[in-house]
Amino acid sequence: xxxxxxxxxxxxxxxxxxxxxxxxxxxxxxxxxxxxxxxxxxxxxxxxxxxxxxxxxxxxxxxxxxxxxxxxxxxxxxxxxxxxxxxxxxxxxxxxxxxxxxxxxxxxxxxx
Amino acid sequence: xxxxxxxxxxxxxxxxxxxxxxxxxxxxxxxxxxxxxxxxxxxxxxxxxxxxxxxxxxxxxxxxxxxxxxxxxxxxxxxxxxxxxxxxxxxxxxxxxxxxxxxxxxxxxxxxxx
Numbered sequence: 001x002x003x004x005x006x007x008x009x010x011x012x013x014x015x016x017x018x019x020x021x022x023x024x025x026x027x028x029x030x031x032x033x034x035x036x037x038x039x040x041x042x043x044x045x046x047x048x049x050x051x052x053x054x055x056x057x058x059x060x061x062x063x064x065x066x067x068x069x070x071x072x073x074x075x076x077x078x079x080x081x082x083x084x085x086x087x088x089x090x091x092x093x094x095x096x097x098x099x100x101x102x103x104x105x106x107x108x109x110x111x112x
Numbered sequence: 113x114x115x116x117x118x119x120x121x122x123x124x125x126x127x128x129x130x131x132x133x134x135x136x137x138x139x140x141x142x143x144x145x146x147x148x149x150x151x152x153x154x155x156x157x158x159x160x161x162x163x164x165x166x167x168x169x170x171x172x173x174x175x176x177x178x179x180x181x182x183x184x185x186x187x188x189x190x191x192x193x194x195x196x197x198x199x200x201x202x203x204x205x206x207x208x209x210x211x212x213x214x215x216x217x218x219x220x221x222x223x224x225x226x
């Protein structure tokens with residue numbers, strides 16, 4: 001089915017390990033986003049990419065890096081995972097300036 | 113700083129009750145207000161509101177925006193157990209960048225008991 005695909009769905013990391021969360025969309029959307037969701041905090045924007053070749057920080061970018069590999073793919077990297085990064089991560093995409101997002105199914109990350 | 117605040121944070125009702133969820137926002141160059149429903153996984157889109165005073169309706173759910181007072185409400189009538197979910201409100205600003213990024217509230221967790 002068309003949409004936003006995130007991998008992996010679950011991951012457990014040890015403190016200090018690194019990993020990359022992958023996200024791909026097949027809707028020809030220009031804009032892509034990474035959010036994290038913690039209990040009682042709603043969704044907080046980590047990084048976004050308004051178009052291919054551009055990335056910008058959101059509300060909570062510290063400890064993360066992103067790469068907009070091409071129009072379809074937008075990855076999120078944790079260089080040295082910390083327990084505070086335990087969260088559910090959502091990738092989303094939209095048309096340029098579009099109001100509605102299409103979300104991926106999420107990645108549940110636990111850092112021990 | 114842009115922010116979106118939802119209330120209440122959690123709510124427990126019985127089937128058949130009517131509930132009202134609140135969302136206030138402060139978003140630079142406000143453009144639209146969106147409501148999402150989140151069950152186990154990703155949020156799913158409910159409504160997008162751009163004009164003040166115009167109600168959007170879908171079945172038992174309805175929503176309205178007040179751009180003067182900077183808030184929106186989501187009403188659910190004749191609640192069912194399937195309405196149990198987290199309801200998220202999000203504001204979008206405009207401006208020259210027009211990046212499309214949404215600012216989300218904390219969410220309201222609704223539990224509907226049989």
